[in-house]
Amino acid sequence: MLGEPSGPHDDDKPHEECGVFGIWNAHDAGAMTALGLHALQHRGQEATGIVSFDKQGSGFHTHKGLGLVGDVFGDARIIGALPGHAAVGHNRYATTGATVIRNVQPLYAEFEFGGLAVGHNGNLTNAANLRRALVRRGCIFQSTTDSEVFIHLIAISLYSSVTDRLTDALKQVIGAYSLVVLTQEGLIGVRDPLGVRPLILGRIDQPSENGLETKPSWVLASESCALDIVGAEFERDIEPGEIVIINDDGVRSIRPFGNQAGRFCVFEYIYFARPDSVLDGHGVYEARKRIGVELARESAIEADVIVPVPDSGVPSAIGFAVASGIPFELGIIRNHYVGRTFIEPTDQIRNLGVKLKHSANKAMIEGKRVVLVDDSIVRGTTSRKIVEMVRAAGATEVHMRISSPPTTHSCFYGIDTPERGKLLAANHSVEEMARLIGADSLAFISIDGLYRALGRPEGRDPETPHYCDACFTGDYPISLADIDENSRARAPVLVSEAS
Ligand SMILES: O=P(O)(O)OC[C@H]1O[C@H](OP(=O)(O)OP(=O)(O)O)[C@H](O)[C@@H]1O
Ligand SMILES: NC(=O)CC[C@H](N)C(=O)O
Numbered sequence: 001m002l003g004e005p006s007g008p009h010d011d012d013k014p015h016e017e018c019g020v021f022g023i024w025n026a027h028d029a030g031a032m033t034a035l036g037l038h039a040l041q042h043r044g045q046e047a048t049g050i051v052s053f054d055k056q057g058s059g060f061h062t063h064k065g066l067g068l069v070g071d072v073f074g075d076a077r078i079i080g081a082l083p084g085h086a087a088v089g090h091n092r093y094a095t096t097g098a099t100v101i102r103n104v105q106p107l108y109a110e111f112e113f114g115g116l117a118v119g120h121n122g123n124l125t126n127a128a129n130l131r132r133a134l135v136r137r138g139c140i141f142q143s144t145t146d147s148e149v150f151i152h153l154i155a156i157s158l159y160s161s162v163t164d165r166l167t168d169a170l171k172q173v174i175g176a177y178s179l180v181v182l183t184q185e186g187l188i189g190v191r192d193p194l195g196v197r198p199l200i201l202g203r204i205d206q207p208s209e210n211g212l213e214t215k216p217s218w219v220l221a222s223e224s225c226a227l228d229i230v231g232a233e234f235e236r237d238i239e240p241g242e243i244v245i246i247n248d249d250g251v252r253s254i255r256p257f258g259n260q261a262g263r264f265c266v267f268e269y270i271y272f273a274r275p276d277s278v279l280d281g282h283g284v285y286e287a288r289k290r291i292g293v294e295l296a297r298e299s300a301i302e303a304d305v306i307v308p309v310p311d312s313g314v315p316s317a318i319g320f321a322v323a324s325g326i327p328f329e330l331g332i333i334r335n336h337y338v339g340r341t342f343i344e345p346t347d348q349i350r351n352l353g354v355k356l357k358h359s360a361n362k363a364m365i366e367g368k369r370v371v372l373v374d375d376s377i378v379r380g381t382t383s384r385k386i387v388e389m390v391r392a393a394g395a396t397e398v399h400m401r402i403s404s405p406p407t408t409h410s411c412f413y414g415i416d417t418p419e420r421g422k423l424l425a426a427n428h429s430v431e432e433m434a435r436l437i438g439a440d441s442l443a444f445i446s447i448d449g450l451y452r453a454l455g456r457p458e459g460r461d462p463e464t465p466h467y468c469d470a471c472f473t474g475d476y477p478i479s480l481a482d483i484d485e486n487s488r489a490r491a492p493v494l495v496s497e498a499s
């Protein structure tokens with residue numbers, strides 16, 4: 001059953017990523033979180049939410065909605081209703097659970113120790129199993145997301161401190177997770193034992209009044225681009241398997257899973273992360289350029305112009321142009337007021353999206369041998385349309401170069417590539433794909449070339465690969481516990497809501 005979301009409890013369409021943000025000890029923590037979420041908008045555009053905590057006594061406050069950060073938090077009165085010195089926020093692309101208000105994060109619940117909010121980027125691969133067991137013992141789920149199992153596992157834990165209860169919960173889940181957790185005691189950041197999804201720590205040093213020492217504000221975010229917008233300095237990546245506990249005493253770290261080598265998602269570098277972010281020590285923009293250089297070395301071609309498929313194909317096309325010495329031109333113009341096609345909910349809209357989104361810049365293409373550079377071919381929708389469009393604009397030859405290896409497998413760790421049957425590369429050879437998209441030639445970077453571009457000169461070590469690369473290799477580093485269970489009949493659940 002590879003290719004299905006790992007624990008769907010309702011009839012979802014595939015989507016992709018999420019962004020998380022948290023801040024401790026800041027004036028206007030709610031407004032800062034809205035800014036952070038705005039910088040992370042590329043990671044999730046379906047829904048967004050913030051939970052703030054006001055230690056002056058008014059407690060927790062939350063606001064959530066479907067749509068973009070600007071739409072949900074654009075009104076100053078909404079931000080004004082999120083008082084406090086601490087907050088967590090989330091931008092959602094569903095991987096498990098439909099896009100309905102009850103699935104919007106951060107999830108919030110009240111326990112013996114008080115309120116707790118959690119925002120989750122990633123996807124649990126045993127959430128369906130856990131959910132069944134939890135429901136059997138009386139837990140009443142309020143949402144259909146995988147993320148809600150964290151809440152129930154914390155609730156039933158026999159430990160007393162929040163950190164021990166959380167650790168207890170983490171030991172039972174399998175999958176990919178970067179979490180921001182807010183309680184009255186502090187802000188907690190967690191990265192799963194393999195660190196598949198990113199999470200970074202930032203710091204804002206407050207201006208000192210009257211020469212007195214002031215405590216810094218601490219920030220947790222999916223990507224470093226969210227630090228810049230709130231004026232925070234990059235402190236460090238949260239490490240794989242690390243839990244950081246942030247409170248007025250500073251930052252404390254525990255590693256309940258011991259120390260093990262991580263398997264960060266290589267697709268973050270290829271496509272998902274914003275180019276100005278620095279993740280696990282690599283600038284995303286520079287990494288994409290180096291991938292383009294390596295791609296040009298591996299699959300050189302005689303041509304007149306290198307044209308990126310915007311947006312995400314741009315940095316690797318620059319690298320390709322530099323390495324090949326062929327001029328770089330913006331031969332395709334992207335309309336910025338259309339969302340990402342890869343993550344639109346239906347094939348029909350996706351097709352429309354590509355047409356609405358790109359147009360040929362004829363003057364740069366006509367009469368030329370064109371090399372199109374894009375980051376990935378998933379369903380093939382984009383490349384098919386773009387090749388056709390570039391030919392119609394008068395290109396004499398159209399060659400396609402892709403800065404990732406063929407996407408042959410689905411992701412179950414928080415990025416919702418479609419089911420395997422819909423992945424062009426899962427069912428076709430490179431030659432067949434070239435024919436299907438109508439290109440004169442097609443080439444993908446090799447997996448070793450990708451690793452070389454990411455600073456591993458020896459290429460991919462099959463014994464201990466440095467990254468998660470399962471969507472290119474099928475080598476899933478975390479067990480897909482729910483997959484075997486997926487064929488089981490499920491009871492109907494609430495799949496739409498109106499208010
Ligand atoms: O083969 P497909 O199913 O068409 O999917 C692959 C395309 O989707 C993504 O771009 P997208 O247009 O989503 O976003 P971008 O503008 O950020 O590149 C990706 O960069 C490819 O261009
Ligand atoms: N893409 C994600 O990280 C999604 C988080 C979580 N699995 C959800 O579906 O809400």
Ligand code: SF4
Nearest residue numbers: 265267411468470471
């Ligand atoms: S399967 Fe692919 S997209 Fe998913 S975490 Fe691994 S590398 Fe990233």
Ligand SMILES: [Mg+2]
Nearest residue numbers: 310311312313
């Ligand atoms: Mg693209």
